[in-house]
Amino acid sequence: MSKRVRIGLLGAGRIGRLHGENLAHAVPEAELYAVADPYLNDEGRAWAKEMGIEKAYTDPEEIFNDKSIDAVFICSSTNTHADFIIRAAAAGKHIFCEKPIDTNLAKIQEALDAVEKAGVKLQVGFVRRFDHNHKAVRDTVASGQLGKPHVVKVTSRDPDHQPMEYIKVSGGIFMDMTIHDFDMVRYLAGSEVTEVMAYGAALSGAGYDRLGDIDTAIVTMKFENGALGVIDNSRAAHYGYDQRTEVHCDKGCVQVANDLNNTAMISSGDGVTVAKPTWFFLERYNNAFIAEAKAFAEAVLNDTETPVGGIDGLQPVRIAMAADQSLKEGRPVKLSEIG
């Protein structure tokens, strides 16, 4: 392989372009060489040209069949992820795949088996692990300087409602939104979840209950290493993207606050105001998206393990299923009951 990882991008929608722009401009270890999207139109081709992409296709097979391509970024719709993984693995290409791999455990397992058999690398797009704040929490816990973890806390609140059309097909809050937090607690605790208990409600008045969904959740959990955890979610915080994590250990704790739009404080007789948190993931996790792409490219170049592997694609889905079941049945659910 050359000094740069030659990459084929599968999917040129919002998240595909986000990765594409990072690969083109901010990841010197990668060469964004091709893109394939069945809906690629003139505007999409113009974007590809601006990114310096040499090949633009509507058929992904063109990418799988191009022997010069080292790796793919799977940024297509969720229902294609597992098949694209299997196809890419068969073609001997390393794989970066947006989360989730699938919402069906058997399908995920099939994809992971294909990856293992082919001996290619797989990285799943849990981008928050690459955020400067959460990473500082993880690094502090993993360093052992505070001893063993006792309690892992994640606050994760979206700034505002997604369209109800999106919610309808989202798979529910746990599979769509909390899945990031299920990955995060595993990452921070350095241990697997063994049991979850979910409380949830539709409190916003936006109509989640009419879809059999909720907009507010608190999920508690046990970890294999004895630690306990809690996640709280909202679909609409209104003040911005509330993304805080906190781990309490033997000797103390580490916690992170939100990134703010700026550090300004305005004080007058009327009161004191400070800036809001950054609005949503594009603002908050901008640098994290670059870092995850860079980490993938480096793992390929140096032939090392990717930082977010197949098991990390599987476990959050299982936890989401357990949380779903817990909410429905009003009882704690063990992970061993799932899959």
Added chain:
Amino acid sequence: MSKRVRIGLLGAGRIGRLHGENLAHAVPEAELYAVADPYLNDEGRAWAKEMGIEKAYTDPEEIFNDKSIDAVFICSSTNTHADFIIRAAAAGKHIFCEKPIDTNLAKIQEALDAVEKAGVKLQVGFVRRFDHNHKAVRDTVASGQLGKPHVVKVTSRDPDHQPMEYIKVSGGIFMDMTIHDFDMVRYLAGSEVTEVMAYGAALSGAGYDRLGDIDTAIVTMKFENGALGVIDNSRAAHYGYDQRTEVHCDKGCVQVANDLNNTAMISSGDGVTVAKPTWFFLERYNNAFIAEAKAFAEAVLNDTETPVGGIDGLQPVRIAMAADQSLKEGRPVKLSEIG
């Protein structure tokens, strides 16, 4: 009644003297007139003299029988609280009682019935309601400016282990420590708890498990008004008294951080350090103790309701029992199952 509430103090131990000093020096609406403690010795009498207390007894009956005394502060050991309430009520005296009233529901109810029958005022010592920070959270929620509450979060971690002799007779973490937080969530949510789910573990290595107790807990709950809640506890945070509350509502959230020893930030090539949180309740809730005594005196003087009444003495005990049962049985427990 005169302009000042004449008070008899029952119990001159640590918490009794704390209240005594506040009543003597910091609550102009009160006159600390008498103290009774069966163990009162010369040192105790010297303390009483320094406080300007006119009468110092070993027999509490002296206080109950003194018609010039308007109210009592019950600061004796927990097992005497209910009986002293009943006795004080019978004597027509208003009552401030340290928490908990009792750990037996029937006994609590008996005391509350006595209070109601006598028509005297009762205030229970849930001091944290008077803390400037938690009160700011409550006031913001109660003002309605953020709409209805969705999620109530309480972080409550003691700085360090109590002696194991104390733990042994403490009644367990929920009855001894979380009881304050059970009061707090009711106060912040403005609603009653209907169900709790408790996770807990003995992680500190200090031996709580050998006493059938835990040192780490996460308790989630539902409220009557539809909101959800979560409390996390530790017996030994090590960095200080971690006392934070946070309420998320329709339109946004209100949260408070810890009080720190000072605002100093020291920056050098080695890193940046800031001050620790205040160490424990004497430092953190110092002004809150004064405010609660003042509030009681004012309720008596103005013949208004006390801010923390009989129901507030009862409910946290019921929630603690439910949490205990939840932990033991590994399932959510409804408050309707208790008492």
Added chain:
Amino acid sequence: MSKRVRIGLLGAGRIGRLHGENLAHAVPEAELYAVADPYLNDEGRAWAKEMGIEKAYTDPEEIFNDKSIDAVFICSSTNTHADFIIRAAAAGKHIFCEKPIDTNLAKIQEALDAVEKAGVKLQVGFVRRFDHNHKAVRDTVASGQLGKPHVVKVTSRDPDHQPMEYIKVSGGIFMDMTIHDFDMVRYLAGSEVTEVMAYGAALSGAGYDRLGDIDTAIVTMKFENGALGVIDNSRAAHYGYDQRTEVHCDKGCVQVANDLNNTAMISSGDGVTVAKPTWFFLERYNNAFIAEAKAFAEAVLNDTETPVGGIDGLQPVRIAMAADQSLKEGRPVKLSEIG
């Protein structure tokens, strides 16, 4: 001398009562025994009684002549300070004197000479040295952990205008208000000021210029140890009492923020608000007043040096005079030009 310092209070106005209440209730090392105030009326006598003061006079000589009194607190009007110091010293009493000793250097020197001759202790009321925040700055600098000081910065802004009648007789901003900051920079730098340059203006529109005074000032200075300093002042910050200090040293810096009314942060779509700084000196320096009285009592009891001595009463007055001259003449003024 007994275990407690028996104190006579001279002056029962606002600042006298502040000290009186602290001495009576919060300084166990002191016994507030007598008060003298030429304007003492029934209300004042009632206050004295409430404080447990045994003797209440209109004539200060009663205090000077009472051999049982160990020390005096001079809280009368500024023009009486020096004479009371001289009289107290002659009577062999230790002296706590509110700032400033006088605005006339010769008079100050006369008072200091009397103190020295009598061998009594003198403490001047620069209360900010006892504030938890500024003290943390000083302690960090004095510890040497950051090396030698390079730059000392003081932000000192009153919340709102004093009555113009007060301003008229205040002696000007430098003698009335900045004098505290002149003490502070000496305290933080651990070195004497050698030169000052003052810029000032009347910007508030409240009419300071009509009195030949200013409401806004920036004073820069050099210290004997080579460090530089800057103070900025305003008579009316409007958002509260802005009292921040900051010292930059060889290896880094230490800085303190304001104390806030509480730690609440309220976040919504409309923005994020936090609490205001505490309003004025009664709120901000409440504990510092207690600490300075305690420090005085301890110095007397232990026969050690007071923490704020005669030189500390003299130098800020000299610096204020230099700043005044600098402002008028539009040039830096050396301290050696003063007195």
Added chain:
Amino acid sequence: MSKRVRIGLLGAGRIGRLHGENLAHAVPEAELYAVADPYLNDEGRAWAKEMGIEKAYTDPEEIFNDKSIDAVFICSSTNTHADFIIRAAAAGKHIFCEKPIDTNLAKIQEALDAVEKAGVKLQVGFVRRFDHNHKAVRDTVASGQLGKPHVVKVTSRDPDHQPMEYIKVSGGIFMDMTIHDFDMVRYLAGSEVTEVMAYGAALSGAGYDRLGDIDTAIVTMKFENGALGVIDNSRAAHYGYDQRTEVHCDKGCVQVANDLNNTAMISSGDGVTVAKPTWFFLERYNNAFIAEAKAFAEAVLNDTETPVGGIDGLQPVRIAMAADQSLKEGRPVKLSEIG
């Protein structure tokens, strides 16, 4: 002109490449078309190719003579700035020029005259105006919501010493480093400086005094609108890049803190640590560099005024000269004495 501004880059050193990478990747309104640098070698040509630059020259005349080029970025050594401005203006090209234009007032004026005569646009590289924090201060002041400015404060401290070879030819702290702050105070106050007083010292022990220079400075100033200002500088803060600004106005103040590496707080029995400020200008002003290039491109495309014009290139140099003279002569210097 096309939809994008075609740009020729003059100078491919550190700052040239910084601008080049931003123009290539982060400013869609610009097309980085050519680069010229007399020292351009193979490595530089490779860099140019990677940036997608079509023309790479050693002779800047190639750029001036290319009629297809709309604008130049002057990122060469300071002594070439004025001549390149004159040459670019003559060629009818719009000009972005790194600060300072020159250190000689006549030369600056000559360059500004050439710009005016040619009717081209000029933007000077005072990048800090585009920082999210300082811009928030400016926007708050400029909005008038706090009334008129009274006091402008700038803390500006570099993280560590530059090489002494650099210092030797830097023109001194005021011309090299404080010049950014002189621009900042004008920007924040919305008014011109009329007088400055400088205090300075060589306190670090690194040898600035042997070069006739200083490493520590406090500069105070008056503005035309009556406001006062103060800047403090250090060549070596050690804890990072300390870049804070603060403006006090009629009704209150606005202030900004440093950006930190992350928001982590680690609390244990040993103390509480938080993250350091970002290290230096590449970290802190990364987005500001992009924003200034974008603002220039937009001003060209929309034919509007550039946000930092010729006068902004001139005035900070005059203030630096006045500060220099003040320091040398130990007296305040009026700007009217300069040039």
